[in-house]
Amino acid sequence: MIPRGLNRWKNSRLPQAVWAVPAAMAVLMLVSACGSSQPGQLQADKPVLVVATTALMADLVRNVGGDLVEVTALVPPGAEVHSFQSTPADSVAISQAALVVSNGGELDGFLDPLVQGSLSGDAVWVVAAAPFLAAGETDPHFWQNPLFTMKYIEEIRDGLIAVDSDNAAQYRTNFDSYKDALTKLDFDIASTLNTVAPARRQLITFHDAFGHFAARYGWQVTALVASDGGEVSPGRVVEILEQVREQVLPAVFAEPQFRADVLENAAQEAGVEVGVIYSDVLDDEVSNYIDMMLFNAKNLARLLR
Amino acid sequence: MIDVLIEPWEFAFMQRALLAASFAALVCSVVGVFVVLRGMAFMGDAVAHSSLAGMSVAYFFGGSIFWGAFAWAVPASLAITFISRRANVRLDTAIGIIFVSGFAVGIILMSRVSNYTADLFGLLFGNVLGVSWGEVALIGLVAGGVLLAITALYKELLFTAYDATMSAASGIPVRFIQYLLPLLVGITTVASLKAVGIVLVLALLVTPAATATLLARRLPGIMAISVITGFVSTVAGLYLSFHADLPTGPSIVVVATGLFLAALLFSPSKGVAWQAWRSAPLPPDEAAI
Amino acid sequence: MSTESTIEIEESTGGKPGAGPALVIRNLWAGYDGKPVLEAVSFQVERGDMVGIIGPNGSGKSTLIKTVLGLVKPMRGDISVLGKEGAPERHLIGYTPQTELVDWDFPVTVSDVALMGRYSRRGLFRRTTKEDREAADAALELVKIFDLRDRLIGELSGGQRRRVLLARAMAHNPELLLLDEPMAGLDATAQHRLLDLLDELRAKGATVVLSTHDLSCVSTRCDKAACLNRRLIAFGKPSEVLNEQVLGDTFGTHLLMVHLDGQAYAYQHHTHPDGAPAVVSPSDQGHKHD
Numbered sequence: 055m056i057p058r059g060l061n062r063w064k065n066s067r068l069p070q071a072v073w074a075v076p077a078a079m080a081v082l083m084l085v086s087a088c089g090s091s092q093p094g095q096l097q098a099d100k101p102v103l104v105v106a107t108t109a110l111m112a113d114l115v116r117n118v119g120g121d122l123v124e125v126t127a128l129v130p131p132g133a134e135v136h137s138f139q140s141t142p143a144d145s146v147a148i149s150q151a152a153l154v155v156s157n158g159g160e161l162d163g164f165l166d167p168l169v170q171g172s173l174s175g176d177a178v179w180v181v182a183a184a185p186f187l188a189a190g191e192t193d194p195h196f197w198q199n200p201l202f203t204m205k206y207i208e209e210i211r212d213g214l215i216a217v218d219s220d221n222a223a224q225y226r227t228n229f230d231s232y233k234d235a236l237t238k239l240d241f242d243i244a245s246t247l248n249t250v251a252p253a254r255r256q257l258i259t260f261h262d263a264f265g266h267f268a269a270r271y272g273w274q275v276t277a278l279v280a281s282d283g284g285e286v287s288p289g290r291v292v293e294i295l296e297q298v299r300e301q302v303l304p305a306v307f308a309e310p311q312f313r314a315d316v317l318e319n320a321a322q323e324a325g326v327e328v329g330v331i332y333s334d335v336l337d338d339e340v341s342n343y344i345d346m347m348l349f350n351a352k353n354l355a356r357l358l359r
Numbered sequence: 360m361i362d363v364l365i366e367p368w369e370f371a372f373m374q375r376a377l378l379a380a381s382f383a384a385l386v387c388s389v390v391g392v393f394v395v396l397r398g399m400a401f402m403g404d405a406v407a408h409s410s411l412a413g414m415s416v417a418y419f420f421g422g423s424i425f426w427g428a429f430a431w432a433v434p435a436s437l438a439i440t441f442i443s444r445r446a447n448v449r450l451d452t453a454i455g456i457i458f459v460s461g462f463a464v465g466i467i468l469m470s471r472v473s474n475y476t477a478d479l480f481g482l483l484f485g486n487v488l489g490v491s492w493g494e495v496a497l498i499g500l501v502a503g504g505v506l507l508a509i510t511a512l513y514k515e516l517l518f519t520a521y522d523a524t525m526s527a528a529s530g531i532p533v534r535f536i537q538y539l540l541p542l543l544v545g546i547t548t549v550a551s552l553k554a555v556g557i558v559l560v561l562a563l564l565v566t567p568a569a570t571a572t573l574l575a576r577r578l579p580g581i582m583a584i585s586v587i588t589g590f591v592s593t594v595a596g597l598y599l600s601f602h603a604d605l606p607t608g609p610s611i612v613v614v615a616t617g618l619f620l621a622a623l624l625f626s627p628s629k630g631v632a633w634q635a636w637r638s639a640p641l642p643p644d645e646a647a648i
Numbered sequence: 649m650s651t652e653s654t655i656e657i658e659e660s661t662g663g664k665p666g667a668g669p670a671l672v673i674r675n676l677w678a679g680y681d682g683k684p685v686l687e688a689v690s691f692q693v694e695r696g697d698m699v700g701i702i703g704p705n706g707s708g709k710s711t712l713i714k715t716v717l718g719l720v721k722p723m724r725g726d727i728s729v730l731g732k733e734g735a736p737e738r739h740l741i742g743y744t745p746q747t748e749l750v751d752w753d754f755p756v757t758v759s760d761v762a763l764m765g766r767y768s769r770r771g772l773f774r775r776t777t778k779e780d781r782e783a784a785d786a787a788l789e790l791v792k793i794f795d796l797r798d799r800l801i802g803e804l805s806g807g808q809r810r811r812v813l814l815a816r817a818m819a820h821n822p823e824l825l826l827l828d829e830p831m832a833g834l835d836a837t838a839q840h841r842l843l844d845l846l847d848e849l850r851a852k853g854a855t856v857v858l859s860t861h862d863l864s865c866v867s868t869r870c871d872k873a874a875c876l877n878r879r880l881i882a883f884g885k886p887s888e889v890l891n892e893q894v895l896g897d898t899f900g901t902h903l904l905m906v907h908l909d910g911q912a913y914a915y916q917h918h919t920h921p922d923g924a925p926a927v928v929s930p931s932d933q934g935h936k937h938d
Binding site: 514518523531572581 | 741743751764
Binding site for chain 1: 373600
């Protein structure tokens with residue numbers, strides 16, 4: 055199929071330019087082969103570079119790492135994880151990180167190829183939910199249960215020690231104090247929620263992110279949508295309306311990053327209020343994990359009391 | 360200055376992105392010429408969207424989503440051609456039906472699956488920054504296959520495109536060609552999904568070719584300019600994305616569109632700007648003198 | 649008037665020893681999707697003749713041509729082209745389709761199109777040779793548009809478009825030319841030029857079969873006329889065949905052929921309610937501009 059001669063432009067033949075253009079690409083590749091950037095090396099007296107997938111994970115890392123780490127979140131605060139479009143800067147950050155922390159499962163699993171593609175050979179990648187997922191759990195929002203979060207920070211601590219063993223003692227100290235804070239958080243949430251009558255301990259939300267929360271504190275949870283990106287079926291809306299009416303619940307709950315028209319319309323029809331609840335996004339109102347969890351507990355108690 | 364040019368290519372992920380996006384742009388530019396000249400843009404878009412069904416099925420059975428999309432694209436494009444030719448339904452109607460039904464089936468299947476649907480949307484929106492070397496090779500192979508088919512059958516495709524009756528009379532298997540071209544379009548768009556995602560693959564298919572028709576008269580020239588434009592858009596888009604911290608797929612499309620607009624305004628023969636400049640004022644009205 | 653010139657031409661080209669008719673059609677039934685469009689058509693075209701197939705829309709003119717080309721399979725009957733039965737050798741037939749079927753916006757030049765006429769000699773995968781290019785150029789010269797060879801086909805006038813299709817048809821030196829409505833949409837001057845061209849080609853040994861609505865061109869320039877309306881209503885010399893009865897059966901209306909100063913006109917005559925022919929109006933084609 056190799057044509058004879060390059061002087062056939064008069065013919066209606068597929069021009070040679072089509073095959074010659076990749077030559078320019080080859081030039082670029084040769085140039086780049088000359089110098090690939092060195093991946094994130096750990097340097098003394100410089101903070102450990104960590105990339106976390108979400109702002110929430112970043113917050114946890116900061117609490118374990120303290121001043122010793124510099125954390126960037128791929129998905130900025132307030133943004134919804136699945137509509138996230140990465141830029142080359144994100145991949146550069148990953149390639150320079152000593153530690154990458156992701157949640158795992160349905161939540162940020164689609165970012166895996168991005169991490170795999172740019173992770174440097176020496177770096178460690180912690181998938182915080184891995185033990186839970188391996189045990190067969192499917193809802194990836196494990197941090198809704200502070201006891202599970204303790205496991206998260208344990209793995210983060212171990213990851214930090216693996217890449218920066220010189221500071222192991224500091225990481226352990228940070229871990230211990232944050233773990234105490236989580237224990238107190240768990241207690242505070244439980245006592246706040248206890249102010250709600252048992253019959254009203256029903257959480258109705260748009261998005262099924264609160265299973266672990268409900269399980270921990272003995273609440274019933276119903277979600278309109280089974281998973282991220284799913285479609286609402288009419289049958290579901292009817293079920294929920296009935297539940298609201300039966301139990302005479304004063305409120306249902308929606309997350310700020312989702313447009314929950316369906317839930318809001320259903321709530322309006324049933325004459326109930328729509329309250330705010332946070333699942334995996336931090337914003338100006340709640341800027342860290344503990345504040346987020348406390349806010350949720352207090353809001354639930356306030357609206358359902 | 361040199362630094363600015365060289366820096367992106369020091370990263371492996373950018374090298375892979377360049378290769379994947381270039382392969383996609385190359386094949387889209389070539390196939391795109393036929394698409395633009397024959398008015399088949401809608402078809403490419405439809406097959407890409409409709410392939411969501413194939414992806415969902417593949418995911419459901421734990422297979423590769425990429426191959427699932429392909430497996431759907433083949434019958435979808437054949438079905439479009441068949442419906443429009445045999446059932447006497449207009450081409451754009453046939454396309455619309457296949458398009459929407461495939462997408463709907465895909466969504467239904469996805470709602471049935473209670474876990475891990477996020478990466479299906481990932482494929483829809485595309486992120487060339489996450490391609491692996493294996494995927495680069497795959498895109499390259501598919502692109503190469505399509506280009507080989509077009510090179511081998513170039514005259515036949517050309518002849519059938521502008522005079523199907525005569526080409527049949529000359530012994531060309533016209534029916535085969537008429538099924539083949541939409542099939543190639545379908546395969547090309549699915550292969551390019553990884554590079555730019557569903558929303559933007561249509562742009563990659565159509566824009567460089569449209570730019571070329573404004574700048575060249577004859578088909579070989581149009582092909583050449585389409586390929587060059589597609590490739591320049593890819594490289595410039597990657598530079599833009601890297602240095603301005605923007606998502607890659609949209610950056611490539613923005614550059615391609617910019618080139619098109621430039622051609623629209625300044626093309627030596629058809630540029631709108633020149634036409635306005637060139638139109639001479641009318642001679643004075645004799646009656647008024 | 650046309651009878652004598654017809655005989656002359658026949659004698660000048662019919663001298664090949666053992667040469668039979670260019671085209672023989674016997675009891676042909678053909679159509680699409682199981683429904684016949686042509687019924688029991690039989691006629692024969694002698695070498696060097698120009699035969700005009702006339703008939704209204706839907707009469708099967710195009711189908712007849714496509715069947716001869718081998719694009720449509722006969723349901724019954726057979727066709728023999730240049731003495732050979734069965735599927736015709738493609739390079740022996742030159743064909744021009746109806747111009748509406750061509751995408752004139754496609755960015756190809758006149759010489760590209762002429763070159764494609766060489767395809768039937770070459771087939772798939774073969775590269776164009778010097779011989780191909782020379783033959784295409786010769787064909788362009790023949791139809792007198794060689795100086796337009798670098799023009800895009802979209803830039804051509806109606807008459808020039810016919811000629812480029814004709815050049816393509818002639819590029820592989822066929823012996824039989826099948827032209828599907830070559831006159832449609834051309835003004836009278838262009839029509840005459842085209843017919844003159846066809847006469848030149850016939851002088852070189854080609855046989856021409858063309859389909860048309862235009863009765864005057866058939867009656868003045870063609871050796872034979874085939875009146876088709878699904879069935880072959882009549883076949884023979886125009887002066888004998890193109891009478892009111894035949895035309896009425898072919899077109900389903902009352903048509904009258906009028907010969908004036910060597911030109912022929914077809915007229916549809918309207919009858920007043922009281923029976924006398926009053927208003928005489930020309931049919932849509934076939935009248936000459938002054």
